[in-house]
Amino acid sequence: MPHASATHRRHSLFRPLLLAVAGALVATATLTLPHLTPDASAATTLRGYADGRGVKIGAAVGDGPLTSDGSYASVLDREFNSVTAENAMKWDALEPSRGNYNWAAADRLVSHAAAHHQGVRGHTLVWYSQLPSWLKNGGFSASQLNTILKNHIDTTVGRYKGKIYAWDVVNEAFNEDGSMRGSLWQDKLGTGYIANALRWAHAADPAAKLYINDYNTEADNAKSDALYALAKQLLAQGVPLHGIGFQSHFTVGQVPSSMKANLKRFSDLGLEVSVTELDIRIPMPASSAELAQQSTDYKTATENCLGVPRCAGVTVWGVSDRYSWVPGTFSGYGAALPYTESYAAKPAYTGLSNGLNPNA
Template identity: 85%
Template sequence: MAHAASHNQGVRGHTLAWYAQLPSWLKNGNFSATELNTILKSHIDTEVGRYKGKVFAWDVINETFNEDGSMRSSLWQDKLGTGYIANALRWAHTADPAAKLYINDCNVEADNAKSDALFALAQQLLAQGVPLHGIGFQSHFEVGKLPTSMKANLKRFSDLGLEVSITELDIRIPLPASSAELAQQSADYKTASENCLGVPRCAGVTLWGVSDKYSWVPGTFSGYGAALPYNESYAVKPAYTGLSNGLDPNA
C-alpha cells in the first residue's frame, strides 16, 4: 500500500468471498449458517475497513458460477444460499462507501450461458438496490481465440449502468511459441483492450502478472505459457506493443 501511494498507483482488492483457498479451520469448522454469516461479515468488515480510502475497487465475489450458468457449490453458497452475495456487497459498502464493488468471474467474456446467468444476477441485485458497481471479466485467453461477442457482451453490462473491467488479462500460447503466435498474441492484446475501452464505463484493464517468469499459466495449463507482455528475462514482447496500442485511442 505504501509503494502504491508513493507512486500514485491505484490498488484493487481481490477477493473477499471465493470458493477456493479457504483456511482449514473454516472449511472443517462445521459452522451453522448463522455462525458462517457472522464470520463472513467480520472478515469483510475487518479487511475492507482496514484499507478504507486506500483500495479503489474490491472484487467482492469471485467465481460464483459454473460454466453452465448454475451456482457453483461452495461453503458460502451451500450454507448461506445466493443471498450471501447481496449481503457481502452491502457489508463491503458499509465498510467503505467510496469503494467500487465488483463481481468477478472467468469465461464470461462471451455471450454464453455463464455470462447470461451473471447478467441476470446483476439485474436482480440492482433491482433490489444492492450496491453493485461493476463486473470484472478475468479474460484468461488462448491465443487466437478471443470471443467475437466480447465487446457486445461487455456493453450489455455497461448498459445496466455498471462499470466493466478486464481484471486478469493474459493470453497463453502453446509452447514453444512461434513468431506467428507471438504476432497473433500482440493482436489479441490490442483487441482485448480495445473491446473494453470501446464500451462506456470501461474502468480499466489489469494484467494477471507482468513477466512470463512468474505466470500461473504453465502450472495450470500443461504445455502452455508465454502469456504476458514481458518474457522470462523481462524483455518486451510483441504483446507489449499490441497492448500499448490498444490502450491508446490515438495509436
C-alpha cells in the first residue's frame, strides 16, 4: 500500500496502443466533467448506489486533508460509506517508540467515520514497510519479535474492537514470482507469522473480517497462484482468514482481462473479496482519450469485483488528485482518482458510478 514517498512498487508502465487509436478518434471531442453538488440526491451518489447493493464504496483518507480541507471532507462524507486510514494506522505512525502509542490521527478517523455513518477498514497490522526505526533496527531475536508482533496486534485491534469491520492483517507478503517476500517478519519468523497474526487479530476482535492484502494479484499469475495456495492452506488449518484484498493500482488501459475469474476462484473458497486500493494512473498530461479509457477502466474494475459472489466492495486510494500518492512515486504519471485537484468529478467518477449502479 502506498505512502506519499513510497518507491517500492514495480508496476508495468506500458502505454497500450489502443490509447493512440482512441486518441485519434476523439482528438476533437470535448469531455464534460460532471460535478455533483453537495446537495445532490443521495440515491445517485456513489454511496447511494453502494448502499442500495449492500456493499462498501470506500476511500483512503489522509489525516491532513481530513482536518484541514473542507471540500475533501464534504466529498468524502457525501460519496463514501467506508474509509481506510492512508497512513495513520501503520506501525511507524502508531508506535513511533517502543510501547508509546500515538493514537491521535487514527482516533480522529474512527470518530469521523462514526459521526458520518461510515465503516472503517483497518490498515495495516503486519507489513514489511513503514516500520519504526526501533523495530526495524532493533536486532530482536525471533522470540522477542514474536512477542512484539503479538503485543502490537493485541493493542491495536483491541483498541478498536467493534469499531473496525475489517483489517488488512498481513500486507504484501509475496514477491512477483510467487515466493515469499523477504522481510523482518519472514526472515526471522518464517511464513508461520501469517497464521499467528490472523489468530491473534481474531482473538482481539472476533467480529472483524480479517484479510490478506496485496498488489499485482488481480490477474491469474504466479503471484496470485501463490496467494491462492496460501489461502487454501490457511483455511484447511482452520486459521481465521476471511477475505483477500486486491489493491488494484492500475495503469490506464491495463485492467487485467482475467481479473473477474481470478477473484471468483478466491470467492469460491468461501472468502470475501475486495478491491482495496483502486487507482488508475495516466501519463501526463492526460488526453481526452485517456480520461475516457480511465472511466471505462473504473467501471470494469468495479464490475469485476461486484460480479463475483462475496465481493464486499471497492475502495479507491484517495478522494482527489490533489493528494494522490501517484505523481510522487510514478514519474510522469498522475490524474489517477475520480476527482480533480479542485474536486470536479472526472469521467472516472461516472465510470465508478456506473460500475456500482446495476441499472447503468
